[in-house]
Amino acid sequence: MVELTGQSLTIEQLKRICFEQEKVVISEESMKKVHESRQAVERIVSEKKTVYGITTGFGKFSDVMIDGADVQELQINLIRSHACGIGHPFPEVVSRAMMVLRLNALLKGFSGVRPVLVETLAELINKQVHPVIPQQGSLGASGDLAPLSHLALVLVGEGKVHGENGEAVDSAAVLAQKGIQPIVLQAKEGLALINGTQAMTAMGVVNYIEAEQLAYDSEWIAALTMEGLEGIIDAFHPASHEARGYPQQIAVAKRMSEWVEGSKLITRQGEKRVQDAYSIRCIPQVHGASWQALDYVKEKLEIEINAATDNPLIFEGGELVISGGNFHGQPIALAMDFMKIAVAELANISERRIERLVNPQLNDLPPFLSPEPGLQSGAMIMQYAAASLVSENKTLAHPASVDSIPSSANQEDHVSMGTIASRHASMITQNARRVLAIECICAMQAVEYKGIDKVSPKLRAKWEHLRNVVPSMTKDRMFSEDIERMNKALHPITNERLQKRVSDLA
Incomplete structure (x- = not known):
């Protein structure tokens, strides 16, 4: 059980809630803040003060005063009209993360919603009622209006939720089945639910969790490639990396050295060659x-998941x-664009190592790792597939945050496109994991040719485990299935249902 306070949520806690279905509980202090904030809204309404989104219309209609008798209708009209999402839905795990983040933001006590609304949102999370939320349609400023409107619809018993078999089901039936009472939105509540960055941030958190695992996996897979190519360990000596001073570079060199410790395949300068190619060295x-x-991305995400992004x-x-602009997604847009480049580069260098494993002009292994070169093609086309994925990533890595299109009759004249950046970051991560899966398959075959008894103890344990996932290449077969099995084995989500939904993005 994770206690939500509005200010202390971590990515590790979100991982437990979203990947492992852990439940949430609202802190008493946060509920007190929610109650006090709601009282303030009710005073504003009763005193007929002019306050954006409470007694006025929205966006370009901010100068239109709303009669007190129409406040409820204003809020439900907002949600229905803004539910303009397009395309395939977000993965279910992202939908769950979105609800947790929206709840956590409301618990800061700056949004003016009623306690019953946050309690209902927590109940939806704990009973695993996850809205179907289309991925496309958000500009990433004025918040993720379209995606969050689809989330809000479920609270009022409208819209769709994910069914047990992945199908979209009417929310009213599921709420009745789960014993959850739909709410009737009051003043400010519709706006409070949709003004925020929770779609891009939820997708961003899932992206980060997957990218972090991918980055760790890229190291031992690269180490296995080094063994297959009898790479030179000297380039990983701590003195060289400490001389430059980047902590992350020093840490990678240390972990790489630990992976190959005890290997009889790793060489020293001058034994077989003086230097390795850059993709190894x-x-x-x-x-x-x-x-x-990735460290930068994590820092920004952990601020944003505890941020007040309402207006x-x-x-x-x-x-x-x-009435400000905390809903503007620029911090997350830039972070996701940065992540796209970082993860794409892990795939780029991996594909170059694949080339060194399969190209007979660059190694002393059988051409394309084939058991019968010429008669059988071996891993030849696996390298093609990896090249295709890294090329696609280069297109996806174009920054979304440099674009902006005015909206709401030019009232909202600069937007972040952060949700597009977040979605593209996910696609790049899925592609990159498959490139690493291909490198892993090739590296496993290479060390098998060299002699698995010569491999370091740590990497031999990896090889033995993964040989149960992908068998040795004794003859040509449909390697597409091998790539997908390895991709699945490298995936950080162990729940197959959720894993499938995330992979569907690619």
Whole structure:
């Protein structure tokens, strides 16, 4: 059980809630803040003050005053009209993360919603009722309006939720089955549910969790490739990396050295060659730089998952109401664009190592690792597949955050496109994992040719485990299935249902 306070949520806790279905509980102090904030909204309504989104319309309609009798209708109209999501739904694990993040933001006590709303949202999470939320349609400023509107619809008993078999089911029937009472939105509540960055941030957190695992896996897979190519260990000496000073580079070199410790295949300078190619020799520098980017991404995500991204925000018991722009997704847009490049580079250098494993001009292994070169093609086309994926990643890595299209009659004249960046980051991560899966398959075959008894103890344990996933290449077969089995084995989500939904993005 994870206690939500509005200010202490971590990515590790989100991983437990979303990947392992752990339940949430609301802290008493946070509920007190929610109650006080709600009282402030009710005073604003009763005193007929002019406050954006409470007694006025939205966006370009912010100058239109709303009669007190129409406040409820204003909020439900907002949700229904803004539910304009397009395309395939977000993976179910992202939908769950979105609800947790929206709940956590409301618990900061700046949004003015009723306690019953946050309690209902927590009940949906704990009873695993996950909205079907289309991926496309958000500009990433004024918040993730379209995606979060689909989330909000479920709270009022409308829209769709994920069924047991992955199908979209009417939410009203599921709420009745689970004993959850739909709510009737009151003043400010519709706006409070959809003004925020929770779609891009939820997708971003899932991206980070997957990318972090991928980055760790890329190291031992690269180490296995080094063994297959009898790579030179000297380039990983700590003195060289400490001389440059990047902590992430130093850490990668240390972990790489630990993976190959005890190997009889690893060589020293001058034994077989003086230097290795960059894709081997520069692993600490390249992978380390990607870790620097991932550290930046993690820092921004852990701020954003505890951020107040609503508008307006209510302070001092309603005496201070600020209509600002915390819903603008630029911090996460830039972080996701940075992540895209970092993960794409892990795939780029992996594909170059695959080439060194299969190209007979670059090694002393059988051509294309084939058991019968010429008669059988071996891993020839696996390298083609990897090349295709890294090329696609280069297109996806184009930054989304440099684009902006005005909306709401030019009232909202600069937007982040952060949700697009987040979605593309996910696609790159799925592609990159499959490239690493191909490298792993090739490296396993290479060390088998060299003599598995010569491999380091740590990497031999990996090889023995993964030979149960992908068998040795004794003859040509449909390697597509091998790639997908290895991809699945490298996936950080162990729940096959959720894993499938995330992989569907690619």
